[in-house]
Amino acid sequence: MKDRLFIQEVSVRDGFQIEPRFIPTEDKIRLINALSLTGLSKIEVTSFTSPRAIPALADAEVVMCEIDRIPGVIYAALVPNARGCERALDCKVDEINVFMSASASHNLANLRMTPEQSLAQFRAIAAQATGHAMLNASLSTAFGCPFEGAVPPELVLQRVGEFADMGMQGVSLCDTTGMANPTQVAHLCEAVLARWPELTVTVHFHDTRGMGLANALAAWQTGIRHFDASLGGLGGCPYAPGASGNVCTEDLVHMFQAMGCQTGVDLERLLAAAATLPALVGHELPGQLLKAGPSTRLHPLPQQA
Amino acid sequence: MKDRLFIQEVSVRDGFQIEPRFIPTEDKIRLINALSLTGLSKIEVTSFTSPRAIPALADAEVVMCEIDRIPGVIYAALVPNARGCERALDCKVDEINVFMSASASHNLANLRMTPEQSLAQFRAIAAQATGHAMLNASLSTAFGCPFEGAVPPELVLQRVGEFADMGMQGVSLCDTTGMANPTQVAHLCEAVLARWPELTVTVHFHDTRGMGLANALAAWQTGIRHFDASLGGLGGCPYAPGASGNVCTEDLVHMFQAMGCQTGVDLERLLAAAATLPALVGHELPGQLLKAGPSTRLHPLPQQA
Numbered sequence: 150m151k152d153r154l155f156i157q158e159v160s161v162r163d164g165f166q167i168e169p170r171f172i173p174t175e176d177k178i179r180l181i182n183a184l185s186l187t188g189l190s191k192i193e194v195t196s197f198t199s200p201r202a203i204p205a206l207a208d209a210e211v212v213m214c215e216i217d218r219i220p221g222v223i224y225a226a227l228v229p230n231a232r233g234c235e236r237a238l239d240c241k242v243d244e245i246n247v248f249m250s251a252s253a254s255h256n257l258a259n260l261r262m263t264p265e266q267s268l269a270q271f272r273a274i275a276a277q278a279t280g281h282a283m284l285n286a287s288l289s290t291a292f293g294c295p296f297e298g299a300v301p302p303e304l305v306l307q308r309v310g311e312f313a314d315m316g317m318q319g320v321s322l323c324d325t326t327g328m329a330n331p332t333q334v335a336h337l338c339e340a341v342l343a344r345w346p347e348l349t350v351t352v353h354f355h356d357t358r359g360m361g362l363a364n365a366l367a368a369w370q371t372g373i374r375h376f377d378a379s380l381g382g383l384g385g386c387p388y389a390p391g392a393s394g395n396v397c398t399e400d401l402v403h404m405f406q407a408m409g410c411q412t413g414v415d416l417e418r419l420l421a422a423a424a425t426l427p428a429l430v431g432h433e434l435p436g437q438l439l440k441a442g443p444s445t446r447l448h449p450l451p452q453q454a
Numbered sequence: 455m456k457d458r459l460f461i462q463e464v465s466v467r468d469g470f471q472i473e474p475r476f477i478p479t480e481d482k483i484r485l486i487n488a489l490s491l492t493g494l495s496k497i498e499v500t501s502f503t504s505p506r507a508i509p510a511l512a513d514a515e516v517v518m519c520e521i522d523r524i525p526g527v528i529y530a531a532l533v534p535n536a537r538g539c540e541r542a543l544d545c546k547v548d549e550i551n552v553f554m555s556a557s558a559s560h561n562l563a564n565l566r567m568t569p570e571q572s573l574a575q576f577r578a579i580a581a582q583a584t585g586h587a588m589l590n591a592s593l594s595t596a597f598g599c600p601f602e603g604a605v606p607p608e609l610v611l612q613r614v615g616e617f618a619d620m621g622m623q624g625v626s627l628c629d630t631t632g633m634a635n636p637t638q639v640a641h642l643c644e645a646v647l648a649r650w651p652e653l654t655v656t657v658h659f660h661d662t663r664g665m666g667l668a669n670a671l672a673a674w675q676t677g678i679r680h681f682d683a684s685l686g687g688l689g690g691c692p693y694a695p696g697a698s699g700n701v702c703t704e705d706l707v708h709m710f711q712a713m714g715c716q717t718g719v720d721l722e723r724l725l726a727a728a729a730t731l732p733a734l735v736g737h738e739l740p741g742q743l744l745k746a747g748p749s750t751r752l753h754p755l756p757q758q759a
Contacts, residue, residue: 258756295753328749330712331671356664358749359705359742360712363667366636388753389746400664407635407665437664441694444633444663448600448693451563 153411155375156402157191157351158184160426161212162227163395164383166196166205168430174208176429181216183422184380188414189398191223193246193377197233213240225285229260234274238281245278247271248287250325251305252294259289268311275315285319286312287353292337293328295388302337309341309348319349321377324364326386327357327393331367338371353377354396356435357386361396362404369405376401380419381426381434397436399423403443416443458716460680461707462496462656463489465731466517467532468700469688471501471510473735479513481734486521488727489685493719494703496528498551498682502538518545530590534565539579543586550583552576553592555630556610557599564594573616580620590624591617592658597642598633600693607642614646614653624654626682629669631691632662632698636672643676658682659701661740662691666701667709674710681706685724686731686739702741704728708748721748 161181165172177195184192194216200207209226218224225244226237237245249267250256256264275284290297291305305322312320322337334352341350352368352375354361365376378401384394402414423439466486470477482500489497499521505512514531523529530549531542542550554572555561561569580589595602596610610627617625627642639657646655657673657680659666670681683706689699707719728744 254755293749296755298750298752327746330709330749332713357742357746358708359661359667359702360709362664363671363709366668366671386746392742392746397664403663404635404665404668408637437662437697441632441662441691441697444598444635445603447603450559450601 153374153413154369154405155190156398156412156414157193157375157377158189158380158398159193159353159377159395160380160383160398162193162196162206164379166203167385168205170431171205172429174211177208177212178216180422180425180429181212183418183425185217185219185222187418187422188412189222190413191225191244193225193227194242196227196229197236198227198229210236210240213237213242223283228274230270231273231277234277238278242282244283244285244319245274246285246287246321247274248289250289250294251300251308252290252297254296255290255294255325258296271312272315275317279316283319284317285321285349285351286315286317287321287323289323289325291322292324292333293326295326295328302340305337306340306344309345313345313348317348319351319375320345321351321353323353324355326388327355327360329354329364330360331363334364334367335371338368338373342372349375351375351377355384355386356382356393356396357389359393361393362401365396365401365404369410378402380436381423381439382436383426383430383434393435397434397438399438400436403438407444458679458718459674459710460495461703461717461719462498462680462682463494463685463703464498464658464682464700465685465688465703467498467501467511469684471508472690473510475736476510477734479516482513482517483521485727485730485734486517488723488730490522490524490527492723492727493717494527495718496530496549498530498532499547501532501534502541503532503534515541515545518542518547528588533579535575536578536582539582543583547587549588549590549624550579551590551592551626552579553594555594555599556605556613557595557602559601560595560599560630563601576617577620580622584621588624589622590626590654590656591620591622592626592628593617594628594630596627597629597638598631600631600633607645610642611645611649614650618650618653622653624656624680625650626656626658628658629660631693632660632665634659634669635665636668639669639672640676643673643678647677654680656680656682660691661687661698661701662694664698666698667706670701670706670709674715683707685741686728686744687741688731688735688739698740702739702743704743705741708743712749
């Protein structure tokens with residue numbers, strides 16, 4: 150089973166978070182329940198952040214407590230601080246996902262903290278959550294920073310080592326603004342997998358510059374088996390209006406299935422869930438598979454005139 | 455220089471051919487002249503087909519004869535038959551590109567010929583053009599057919615062998631409707647490169663299901679160095695309304711440059727040419743780089759409140 154992939158859905162948190170219109174709580178629950186039955190291995194359900202900071206996810210408790218939790222699916226939540234951790238643990242989340250940026254300027258702009266402050270908070274949350282939930286640390290701008298440019302791989306490796314030392318079971322390498330390229334991805338993933346074979350390493354790619362699936366392929370070739378993705382490709386990039394956001398779940402699953410990989414995902418069910426999304430958010434989505442259908446879908450011969 | 459890539463532009467033929475509004479001849483010439491100065495290694499300028507069949511390219515002679523031809527750039531044209539070959543040779547094209555489908559049903563639907571009839575026509579055109587122009591044979595549906603589904607790799611290899619025996623210098627493996635996946639691409643490209651090391655092998659991918667750049671990466675990893683692509687991702691797929699068409703030239707060049715490959719292309723000049731395209735065709739284009747900019751483009755830090 151070492152070749153089995155684990156597809157992790159982020160649309161309902163990462164995508165909904167930046168939608169201008171509030172997605173009704175019951176619609177969120179309905180979508181998550183549908184996604185739970187598709188074979189996805191993890192769903193990032195919500196973020197236990199301040200409702201004033203992110204009103205789109207102000208219903209975090211209700212959503213997390215009222216979804217139908219299917220055995221075998223990991224229900225995760227993003228947690229920014231001790232208060233969020235407490236709220237998440239009260240809702241009995243399976244996994245707490247903490248996050249910081251590899252680049253100091255992005256961490257400061259996004260979280261108003263220095264990297265050292267973020268690391269201290271990670272340690273506090275780890276102490277608080279250990280024994281109650283699994284822990285994953287997400288490292289934003291791991292492949293490049295929109296403010297600073299290149300991010301030294303040594304810095305990324307240092308952070309991953311610090312996360313491992315805190316007892317995090319998982320680490321996500323996030324290409325927050327779609328700056329990664331396949332060669333870089335291969336080098337960084339190889340280095341992380343070689344040094345921390347016990348860590349569950351997730352890659353989180355954005356398709357901002359069209360390289361999302363190419364980067365996923367490069368990561369897979371090094372042995373990465375955990376992939377974040379977003380239904381319909383929901384989610385955008387604040388620095389690239391109109392550009393694609395997260396890698397699209399159904400496009401990613403389709404590629405790996407076409408390559409003969411075991412994804413555990415029922416693509417037809419996933420596509421059915423994706424088909425409900427444009428009406429929910431009120432706009433088209435960048436995912437291709439919803440428009441084109443799987444490559445196994447045949448077409449009738451045109452009538453000859 | 456074995457790692458140098460050759461980027462071949464198809465937008466002005468493959469893209470313009472299906473645009474509903476006629477692109478004025480002087481605009482075509484202006485765009486091709488701009489593209490000629492970007493470092494692209496080949497431009498498929500037009501198609502010498504019947505003006506009644508493809509009115510969008512009815513100005514083939516004028517375009518081919520009036521563009522500024524830059525030494526080192528190959529100016530190619532699609533040629534469907536003996537009459538088209540004569541017209542193309544009269545315009546002194548550098549390369550004649552003949553085309554047929556790997557699958558019989560697609561060949562019949564698209565060209566109204568059996569594969570044997572297409573091969574006979576290839577032989578006639580090869581005899582007519584040898585000594586006057588280089589010859590390339592494009593094999594459509596080489597990675598799958600929208601009517602028949604899977605196309606046996608043995609059939610593709612048989613056709614490539616027949617093309618080589620006719621004296622074609624180049625062969626293009628075309629994923630006409632975006633059905634290829636990276637594993638399949640790797641196997642087929644490896645087989646073709648191993649058996650015909652003297653052939654120039656081009657891959658022509660579509661991004662219909664989001665796998666365009668992943669397939670290009672897989673082909674590159676096997677040693678393929680010639681890539682067709684279309685400015686802005688111009689071109690669509692008749693079987694997938696709204697889906698992307700050809701792999702986008704600037705996205706492809708950007709990925710390979712970010713990986714450290716020599717593409718020979720000046721990305722800024724290419725982007726400047728791409729930026730003129732939406733106004734020319736009157737609609738948005740699927741290419742990402744026009745929206746997001748290169749990954750080297752930095753952004754100012756947001757003002758802290």
